[in-house]
Amino acid sequence: MKKRKHDDHEEHIDESWLIPYADLLTLLLALFIVLYAASSTDARKFEQMSEAFSAAFNSGAGILDNPAIIKSGEQPQQKIDDAKKTNTENKENDSESTLQELMKKEQEDLEKLKKQLDQYIKKNGLSSDLETKLNQSQLMITISDNALFASGSDALRSDSIELAAAISKMLEPYTGYEIIVSGHTDNQPIRTQSFKSNWDLSSSRAIRFMDVLLKNNKLKPERFSAIGYGEYRPVASNDTTAGRAKNRRVEVSIIRKYVDATNTQQVPATPKQ
Known part of the structure; x- marks a missing residue:
């Protein structure tokens, strides 16, 4: 009996069933991952998982083909945090740059005003009665009471009215600044009708001088205030006639709007008597 000869080529096994089987496994894996994510209390991870599946199915790629999309999401969150930090730093840098520009412009304005005042003082021979000082908090104009008032009076002399009018004219371009007019006396007691x-004398003198400044209707009254300090903020010793003369004064302070807190020079302390 003759044996049946085998074919030269064996029949190939049909493996086409592996494709739907692999898809089924992929879907099952996706189902279990979604169920696991849904059972977790971490809403952020669930959102990230949802985004991962959306990206996978919309792109047509299998989840197993791109395992990176099912990572914990630490890297995307870090990118978000880094972006927020960068945005905040940029805003702070812009704000600091703007502040520096405003401070520079303010410094230029106050230096210009001081120069005008100094020229007026020199031109009118008032160096012994008026003084200007610019520091990190203000531009201060100090006026001796001898140039403004008679002894024990709050009535301005006629020439001091002209002085106040001249100062008010120079203040016209600077209406955005707060201006404080303060009155000071020596420590000699006063008690009149x-x-x-x-206290009363220093306050009244400050108000009377401010009244003359505000006769200029181009200035803004809401930017002005008057204060009386009495004898309690001396700049010299009250033990001498010259010291008491220095303490009797009116100060007009133009207050800075922009101050660098890291470079603020403190106003000199009041001398001890």
């Missing part, structure tokens, strides 16, 4: 104390 008009003034019960140095």
Whole structure:
């Protein structure tokens, strides 16, 4: 009996069933991952998982083909945090740059005003009665009471009215600044029908001088204030006639709007008597 000869080529096994089987496994894996994510209390991870599946199915790629999309999401979150940090730093840098520009412009303005005042003082021979000082907090104009008032009075002399009018004219371009007019006396007691104390005298002198400044209707009254300090902020010793003369004064302070907190020079302390 003759044996049946085998074919030269064996029949190939049909493996086409592996494709739907692999798809089924992929879907099952996706189902279990979604169920696991849904059971977790971490809403952020669930959102990231949802985005991962959306990207996978919309692109047509299998999840197993791109395992990176099912990572914990630490890298995307880090990128978000880094972006927020960078945005904040950029805003801070812009703000700091703007502040520096405003401070520079303010410094230029106050230096210009000081120069005008100094020229007026020199031109009118008032160097012994007026002084200007610019520091990190203000531009201060100091006026001796001898140039403004008679002893024990709050009535301005005629020439001091002209002085106040000249100062108010120079203040016209600077209406955005707060301006404080302060009155000061020496420590000699005063008690008259008009003034019960140095507090009353210093306050009234400050107000009277401010009244003349504000006759200029181009200035803004809401930017002005008047303060009386009496004898309690001396700049010299009250033990001498010259020292008491220095302490009797009116100060007009133009207050800075922009101050660098890291470079603020403190106003000199009041001398001890």
